[in-house]
Amino acid sequence: MVVKRKLSCGSNVFDFPSIPKAPRSSLRRKVSSSKLADDKDNSQICAIDLLASLAGKLLEESESSSTSTTYANHDHLGGGVIKQEVLEDVYNNNKPCKSEFSDHVNLASKSTSSVTCLQVSSVDNDGILEQTPVFSDCKKEECGLKSLVGTEEETCVVNEAGGFVADGFSLKDPSQLRLQSPESVHLDGDVKLAPCTDRVLDDSFEGYVNHSKLVCRDDDDNYCKYYKFSDNCKKSYRPPPSRVGNRRIKKCVMKNYGRGVSKLKCSEDTRTDGHLKALYRKRKLPYYGYNPWKRETVHRKRRLSDKGLVVNYDGGLSSESVSNSPLKRESEDGILSSEIGLHLKDSPVKFSIKSLRIPELVIEVPETATVGLLKRTVKEAVTALLGGGIRIGVLVQGKKVRDDSSTLSQTGLSCRDNNLGFTLEPGPETLPVPLCSETPVVSMPTDSTDLSERSAASPALDIVIPLPPQDADLLINSGKSVETNHELVPYQSDISADEQPSSDSRALVPVSALESGPLAIVPLNEKPKRTELSQRRTRRPFSVTEVEALVQAVEEVGTGRWRDVKLRSFENASHRTYVDLKDKWKTLVHTASISPQQRRGEPVPQELLDRVLAAHRHWSEHQMKQNGKLQVATTMVVVQSGSSM
C-alpha cells in the first residue's frame, strides 16, 4: 500500500480528524491526533476522511489568503487558488508514484485544515480546552490531518481569524462559530445520533465524539492541539471484524489545492497487481470497446456519470451537542437559528455527516482472486478515486449550491428542514492514474480520455477546470492523505433514497452500507440530478476536417446508421460517439439551412454544407421510401390476411 499512514478506526468509530488548518504556520501548527486505534484497518479508507478534507478546506479557505510558501514544493500555489498551469504541470509529470506520498503529506500538512471544522466551537469555550494534550505536536508532515481515532467526545475549538468558507457557505467569523453547541441546527432531519449514548456500532461518527475534546485553535499563531480527555470510547467501540459495512477505507485525503493530487494515486498504482484494472464506466462503453482496459481481467469501473462521482453523504446536517445527549435534543427541537450566516455568534450550525457515499465503483476480480487481493483492489480503487482529486459539492434540497460565497442562511442551510447533501465530485485535477503510468491497476483516469470525456475524471488531455473559482477552493485532493482517518460509512443502499440504483452499485459502498445501522442512514431525499453531479464533457467543436469526414460517411451509409458512420470515419476518435456524430449532423443540417450570418463557430465551407443538404435530402427521401414500402408491405399483409379470412 502506498498509503502508509492509516489511522485505524474502529469500523464504527467515527474519527474526528483534526486537520490543522493551515498552511501558513505549518511549523507552528501542532496537530494532535488520537492514537491510531488499529493498524489493522489501515487498508481501509474512511469516508470521513473526505469530510475531514472538506473541513480542512473550510479552514483553509480562511487562510488561503495567507498561504504560506510551504506550498511551493508541489503547487506553487499561492493563496490556495488553483491554477490550471499548476495542475497541468502536475499531471504532466509522470513522476514515480512511490515517493510521492511523503511529499503530499507535506502538502497536506501545510494546507491542511482541520477536519474539526465540522465541529467548531468558539474559542470562548474555554472550558473545553484542557491542559493535557493527548497528542503531541505533529511533525510538519503529519500535521495535516490526523484523525482522532477512537477518541470520543472531542471538541474542536477553532478560532480562526480568517473565517471559514465552505463550498456552499461561508462563515465569516469562525471564531465565533460553535458547531457543537447545543443550538446546532439539524438540517436534514435525518438521523442524528446522540454522541456516546446512541452509539451503536453503526454509528459512523458521532459516537466517537465524546469524551475527549479536541481543540483546535488557530489564532494568530495558528496552532491546533487536541486535548483528549479520555479514550475509553475507542476501546469500547471496536467493531467486530466481521462487520464489513463499517469498513473504513483509509484514504489519504489531502487537501492540496488541487495540485499534487495525482501523486497519491501513484503510490497506489505503483503497486501493480498487474492484472488489476479499473475502468471508468463510460456511457457508451461499446465504442470504447477497443480500449485495452477492457480486456483486463479485473476491471474497475467507475461510473462518473451517474453520479458516480458523487459521494453522498447521507447525513445531512444534524445537530449534536458536544456534550452527550440531552442538549442535542433541545437543539433539534428547535432552537435553530436562522441566523447562521456571516455573523454567527453563538448560533453554530452543526453538521453531522454520517457517511459519505462514494460514487459507483465497480470492481471486478477474478474468482481466483484472494480476499486479500479483493481488499487491495477495493482500496486502490477507492484511493484512486479519492486521490484523483475531489471536490465537494453541496446540495441543498437536492440542488447544487454553486455560489460559494453564499452564507448558510442564504443557502437555506440554516434551516433545519433543509435537506443538505455533500457530494464528492471529480476534481479537475483528476488525472492521477495516468501519472502512475506503470500501474494499470487503477484504470480510471488513464482511459478516461478514451473512455469518456464525459466522465468526471477529465482526462489529462483536456484539463479543464470546470469549477468556478470558488469551487476551486473546495477541491480536495486525496492523494496524499493527511492522516485523517475518517470512517467511511457507506450509505445504506436500501435505505437511502438515493438515486443510485442498488443494482449499479456493486461498488464497495453498498456492501459496507449494509453494515451500517439504520441510524447512520440518512437518505437524501432528493435525487440529485445527474447534471448536477456529473461533469460535462469538455466541448470539442468539430473541425472542418471532421465535418468533412462526417459528411463523407453519411453520404455513404446514410443517416440513421450512426454506428456505422462512427466506425467508418471516427473509429479512432474516441471522443466522438455516434451520438455525437448524429448530433453534429443535426446541427450541420441546421447550419446549412440558415444564413451564413447566423452561423457561429468555425465556418464550415459552403461546399460541405451543400453536401450536407444534399445528403440529408437524399437520405430523407430514402427513408421515406423505406417507410412507404413498409407501409405498403404492411398494408398488403393486412389486406392479405383480411382477405384470407
Added chain:
DNA sequence: GTTAGGG
C-alpha cells in the same frame, strides 16, 4: 447497444 429527438 442503437436510434431518434427533445432539451
Added chain:
DNA sequence: CCCTAAC
C-alpha cells in the same frame, strides 16, 4: 452535449 424513450 446531455438525457431518454423506444427499440
